[in-house]
Amino acid sequence: MIRRLSELLDREERGRLRRALLGTAVSAALQGAAFALLVPLLRVLLDGGRPERAWPWVAALAAVAVAHAVVTYPSVVAARNTGYALSRSLHDRLGSRLVRLPLGWFSGGRVGTVGRLVTYDVMNVMSVPAHLLEPLVRATVTPVCMVLVMLVADPRLGLAALACAPVIVLVHRVTGRLVQRAEHAADAAAAEAGARVVEFAREQPVLRAYGRTARGVREVDDALVAQRRAGRRMIRVALPGLAGFALTVQAAFVLLLLLGTHLAVGGTVDAPALLALLVLAARSAEPLSSAAELGAALRMAGNSVDRLQKVFDTPPLPEPDTPERIRDSSVRLERVSFGYGDEPVLRDFSLTVPPGTTTALVGPSGSGKTTVTRLVARFFDVWEGTVRVGGADVRRLAQQELMSRLTLVFQDVHLFDGTLEENIRLGRPGAGEAEVREAARRARVDEIAARLPDGLRTRVGEGGALLSGGERQRVSIARALLKDAPIVLLDEATASLDTENEAAVLEALEALTADRTVLVIAHRLETVRGADRIVFLRGGRVAESGSHDELLARKGPYAAFWSERERARGWRMRAVPQSEDERGRSCTTSS
Incomplete structure (x- = not known):
């Protein structure tokens, strides 16, 4: 002993x-x-x-x-x-x-x-x-x-x-x-x-x-x-x-x-x-x-x-003795295979995101969309193939160098039991007060602070429990804005928000993704029409890719996926009447 x-x-x-x-x-x-x-x-x-x-x-x-x-x-x-x-x-x-x-x-x-x-x-x-x-x-x-x-x-x-x-x-x-x-x-x-x-x-x-x-x-x-x-x-x-x-x-x-x-x-x-x-x-x-x-x-x-x-x-992710340098803001996956158990989630997967463009990942649940972003951020090392950021293999990059070039915004937002300001400042601890307030304004967190007793110095509770889901998401985007990294990995954050918070978050995301390389996981297909490229995943592989109009014209997996979502959206619209006349007709019918 x-x-x-x-x-x-x-x-x-x-x-x-x-x-x-x-x-x-x-x-x-x-x-x-x-x-x-x-x-x-x-x-x-x-x-x-x-x-x-x-x-x-x-x-x-x-x-x-x-x-x-x-x-x-x-x-x-x-x-x-x-x-x-x-x-x-x-x-x-x-x-x-x-x-x-x-x-x-x-x-x-x-x-x-x-x-x-x-x-x-x-x-x-x-x-x-x-x-x-x-x-x-x-x-x-x-x-x-x-x-x-x-x-x-x-x-x-x-x-x-x-x-x-x-x-x-x-x-x-x-x-x-x-x-x-x-x-x-x-x-x-x-x-x-x-x-x-x-x-x-x-x-x-x-x-x-x-x-x-x-x-x-x-x-x-x-x-x-x-x-x-x-x-x-x-x-x-x-x-x-x-x-x-x-x-x-x-x-x-x-x-x-x-x-x-x-x-x-x-x-x-x-x-x-x-x-x-x-x-x-x-x-x-x-x-x-x-x-x-x-x-x-x-x-x-x-x-x-x-x-x-x-x-x-337990072996950590290895760090290179002579790390490479990132040359630009491109993202590239080359014939990647990876899984969390014995079965692979991604199989011979390849993807290129040129600098300054937006690429949307679309596909059914379990197709590997989130796994792609996790591999880019090197939460795991691939089984086979190569993941490159800025032209360099992520395994040949120092972890600090890699993470300094990436901003990650996901649906599951965690805030620490501190103030709004402290949670935003996590994006760049050395930022000045004016920079923190500017990031808060661009993400519309200043509207949240205006309703709170101590403004940006109001504590948010454990996990941000004192804020709504949309408000927590705005704080995470303000954090990402303050970091100001050239590559954004975005797990679309508006899928379950109310109308007001959705509008605020979309406005904040527009500020976040401007002039950056963006890899976005799309849950609501309406939000990806403007993407430079849409990649449809199925079974851990790229089924097809192109712009929204191109993919609809092909009448392939993406078009079928889009039609299915549109039918589901139409059913929801019929199930929840929007006008007073519709609500009245609904009440008359039910009586």
Whole structure:
């Protein structure tokens, strides 16, 4: 465990950990020496002789106690500082690693897993040097010192104590392994429960719209029940093991007591020496009893190290040693194949978006439209083929260089729990106040700010909960305007907005996409008529491409898709009367 822990520390922290371990070991040995001095001291005091002969032993005991205090203080401070430094280092490393992992890693129950990593697991690991090593070393070194003293004072009792050691070690190891396995299951259940609770809180609008209460959410209930069962299972496994270990330690002490009594009755050991040795045996039992709990905690910390190391070992998207430079704002995919599992989503896919043009991706759900934009932004690396931005393979670009040239605006907008201004400034943190306000004006966020008590300095709540969907989208576009990147990847953001917000967002998008290279995923076909080129995807391939009029004239897949959408739109128009006469006729008919 110490070796694995050292791998998580830098050179300075490893040196501090070694000093803490050495100091703790010396401190524990001094504590053992202090108790060893009780043997001659008690002999002098209890043999009926002159008490003044005890003063040298008292002086030696006092000297050892002072030395113990002098050694203990710096070792404890070093151990605590190592723990705090380890916590800071782990959080830094986790943050650096998470931002470099492929987006595909953040799926399923990863939200709960990451939450457990940065809280429970980091705290577990930092507690090893800060809180566990010192008592664990004492629980090991002090009893060893006392057994050595017993071997010197009375070899028979010392050998008896030594014979009990393998049994105690065996029970300790078995207990630790049982706790380790049970804790793995409990942690997995806790991570799953955490992910389900976060999902439950995040999806409250949908759940309430359909009348689903907490009692009725099966996924949350099942996850919490599984967590409770896993916790109980760990307790059922741990408690018998801990109790069995304590019983083994006490049984060993009773055996020593019986042996000592037998030797005293037989006259082969004097009573003062027996009393002193039994005091040592009793004092050894105390730290040994706590060793089981400390060992279980150490095993759980080892599990935490494994989980953290698994994240650190997950390969990030590789960065080139000699990165290329972006020459223009073109986007090109060349014979790309890629998927999220075993089945490919894109198959031999090629696409070219010339600089300063707008290309719209159209197609049925699952055809690979969103995947194309994710590959351009290098959220994943392709299986086969090449993705080029500005003429350079994205795998040969520094991530910072690539992202500085891209602006991403998607339907699922996330705002941080800060002010409107802070969320806009995320696009370019170094921007001046005038630039932030200009971006807000162009995205019509200033209209939102005018209705709020603190204007742009109004907090938007977690995830932007205090704003509507259209308002959140306007903030994200203001953020993109402030960034002012030459390439825009746009997952059309108006598909589910009301008329007022749709008009505002479309106006903001017009400002965002002017004179830029735009790759837009189109959900509402009416909005792509003006695109320079429309690419229709089907089954992960380009079925056809061209302008709107050209594709309609061909009467191919795009024309059929367009006709189907037009029929659906006409049905909606008939289903929702627009004029008063239509509403009146509808009411008359229904009556």
